[in-house]
Amino acid sequence: MNWKPNPFAIFGLAMMSTPIIAQAKIYISIEQAQKILFPNQSLTKAPIIITDELQEKMRLASSIRHPFRGDRIWTTSAGGWLIIDEVIGKHEMITYAVALSPNGSVLGIEILEYVESYGYEVAELDWRKQFVGKTAKDPIKLNQDIQNIGGATLSCKHITDGVKRVAVLYDLALKTK
Amino acid sequence: MKIRCKPLLGTYVEISIDQDDSDQHFDDAFAAIKQVQNLMSFHDPISELNVINQTVHLEPVAIHPWTAEVLKIAQDIYEESDGLFNCGIGHRLVAAGLLPCHMDLSMYQMSGIEDIRFIDPQIIISSKPLCLDLGGIAKGFAVDKAVESLISRGIESACVNAGGDLRVFGPIPMSIQIRHPSRPTQLIDIGSLQNGAIATSSLYFSKRDQLQSHIINPLARDESEVHLHFSNSFSIVANECVYADALTKVLALSGEMDHPCLNHFGAKAIRLAA
Numbered sequence: 001m002n003w004k005p006n007p008f009a010i011f012g013l014a015m016m017s018t019p020i021i022a023q024a025k026i027y028i029s030i031e032q033a034q035k036i037l038f039p040n041q042s043l044t045k046a047p048i049i050i051t052d053e054l055q056e057k058m059r060l061a062s063s064i065r066h067p068f069r070g071d072r073i074w075t076t077s078a079g080g081w082l083i084i085d086e087v088i089g090k091h092e093m094i095t096y097a098v099a100l101s102p103n104g105s106v107l108g109i110e111i112l113e114y115v116e117s118y119g120y121e122v123a124e125l126d127w128r129k130q131f132v133g134k135t136a137k138d139p140i141k142l143n144q145d146i147q148n149i150g151g152a153t154l155s156c157k158h159i160t161d162g163v164k165r166v167a168v169l170y171d172l173a174l175k176t177k
Numbered sequence: 178m179k180i181r182c183k184p185l186l187g188t189y190v191e192i193s194i195d196q197d198d199s200d201q202h203f204d205d206a207f208a209a210i211k212q213v214q215n216l217m218s219f220h221d222p223i224s225e226l227n228v229i230n231q232t233v234h235l236e237p238v239a240i241h242p243w244t245a246e247v248l249k250i251a252q253d254i255y256e257e258s259d260g261l262f263n264c265g266i267g268h269r270l271v272a273a274g275l276l277p278c279h280m281d282l283s284m285y286q287m288s289g290i291e292d293i294r295f296i297d298p299q300i301i302i303s304s305k306p307l308c309l310d311l312g313g314i315a316k317g318f319a320v321d322k323a324v325e326s327l328i329s330r331g332i333e334s335a336c337v338n339a340g341g342d343l344r345v346f347g348p349i350p351m352s353i354q355i356r357h358p359s360r361p362t363q364l365i366d367i368g369s370l371q372n373g374a375i376a377t378s379s380l381y382f383s384k385r386d387q388l389q390s391h392i393i394n395p396l397a398r399d400e401s402e403v404h405l406h407f408s409n410s411f412s413i414v415a416n417e418c419v420y421a422d423a424l425t426k427v428l429a430l431s432g433e434m435d436h437p438c439l440n441h442f443g444a445k446a447i448r449l450a451a
Contacts, residue, residue: 001373001416002350003445006366027182027191036181036200091385096184111182111189116362149364150412151341151356152379153316155386156184 024115030084030097034074037099037108043074043082048173057172062165064158073174078102081174083166084112087158092116096159104170106163179203185210186316187220188340192323195334195347202330206323206337213319216244217311219267219276226311227279230267234306237296245299247311247318250419251290258427258438263395265289267308269403273389282308289395313342317376317422320344324418337418344374344418356381358410359451367412367447374418378425379410392429405430408451415444 028036034043050058050070058068064087072084079102086095093115099107180193181203192206218224229238240248254262268287270276288305295301316339323337324344334347345351350371354364361381380390390404397403411429415421420442427438434446 001414001443002371003368003373003414004350004370005368005445005447025180025182025191027180036204039200109184111184114182114189148336148338148343148345148351148353148370149341149356150338150343150353150367150375151361151377151410152382153188153313153340153342154382156188156340159184159189 024113026113027111030072030112033084033097033110033112034082036110037082037097038076038080041076041078041080043076046073046075046081047071048073050173054169054172058165058168061168062161064161064165068165068169080107081170083169085162085166087162089158092158094158094162096162098163098166100166100170100174104167104175106167109159109163111159181207183207186214186218186319186339187312188316190319190323190340191336191338192327193336193338194327194332196332199332202327202332205330206326209322209326210319210339213243213315213322216241217247217315217318219270219310219312222277222279226309229301230308231280233293233301233303237300237302239300242299243318243322245295245301247315247419248290248293248301249295250318251311251314251423252293254420254423254427254438254442255290257441258431258436260289260291260396261427261430261438262423263289263291264309264311264314265291265307266393266395267310269393270310270312270391271308273391273404275389275391276310313376313378313422313426314419316340316342317374317418317420320374320418339418342374342376342418342422344421345370346372355410355412355447355449358408358449361385365449367449370414373414373416374421375412375414376418376421376425377410377412378429380407381410392426394430410449410451412447412449413439413444414447415442420444 048070050068055067066088074082081100083098095112097110101107178193178195179199182189182191190210192203216225225244232238251264268282271278285306288307292303292305293301320337320339320342327335336345350369352369354366355377357363357365358379358381390406392405394402394405411425413421413424424439424444427436428446439446
């Protein structure tokens with residue numbers, strides 16, 4: 001272990017320098033998520049129309065209000081599913097991919113983007129736009145040097161809720177396809 | 178540099194590897210973390226941990242070598258901290274609504290990690306009922322197992338970060354930022370770390386989400402002393418993440434930057450004032 005403390009931080013003076021604002025990260029693209037979750041399989045886009053009734057059932061099961069988008073669904077020739085979804089919490093916005101087997105069990109979950117901030121900013125469309133269309137090769141971070149962020153444990157409860165609504169989507173809309 | 182992130186251990190686990198053709202190595206490292214989760218999760222009713230909690234006072238329980246390793250380390254830190262670190266506080270977190278309830282806890286006087294006895298390297302028994310929560314220490318251990326997996330596959334440099342508990346290895350020191358305790362979206366550059374781990378205890382997310390403090394004083398004499406309240410942030414730098422995480426509790430509970438237990442494990446303390 002080789003630890004070189006920043007003397008300013010230790011004396012509580014680090015805040016005298018410009019604060020670094022936590023964090024906005026793009027981990028992988030949709031294409032990379034497809035390769036990671038369904039390696040060597042070809043995926044076909046399989047969008048579905050989300051009726052108000054389905055939207056409501058997904059909301060009840062997951063307590064996520066933000067509407068689900070039905071245009072980011074793919075299927076494999078073997079009958080598996082890949083779904084991209086977002087969860088928007090008060091303090092963060094997370095895009096994630098869920099891979100489902102033909103019988104609906106979760107094969108894997110990958111986080112695509114993690115943007116941490118506060119609700120009023122996330123809700124602003126203009127603020128969001130700066131993250132749209134970026135790829136993992138083009139990692140936007142509010143500070144380019146940010147890599148290793150320590151601190152109290154961040155809960156992933158929102159993703160757990162998100163996966164619940166994907167499970168409802170499978171049961172009500174994908175299973176019968 | 179490639180980075181991937183998965184929801185595991187109740188948090189976001191991020192692995193960054195300084196090498197390109199590494200998908201299989203990522204998968205193996207995440208699989209090691211998943212295995213720690215399957216063994217030691219309190220939330221999963223069929224984890225090995227929950228089997229231990231439900232039956233260890235009734236009959237000997239055969240456990241996985243990784244669970245045995247974590248319990249041994251937990252007992253070791255219990256001894257060295259004079260009981261300040263004790264993961265036999267699961268019932269307190271259940272009572273506070275911070276962990277799910279899998280059994281009726283009300284009829285028992287719960288004991289702690291000190292009553293676990295190893296009959297054999299992988300068989301344990303307890304004379305009294307207990308409710309272990311390995312939450313923090315298992316998170317640190319999972320980070321270590323992921324790092325071991327990456328090293329064994331020839332990766333030269335990487336960082337594994339389980340929602341704030343992190344370990345780095347490789348030839349280049351990496352700069353580490355931690356969250357400001359009263360403004361957690363702001364980061365403070367606290368120094369550079371090479372081949373080491375850092376973990377942090379603080380209550381800013383608990384307060385933000387209006388939850389009771391999850392830092393439990395195992396030596397509490399009455400109810401009012403059970404949940405520790407503080408506004409600072411306490412971090413520990415150590416060789417391995419399992420020690421870094423566990424020792425943050427010793428630091429937060431004792432408030433002593435030079436507690437002999439930290440020295441014993443070769444750890445360094447960092448306190449950030451709110």
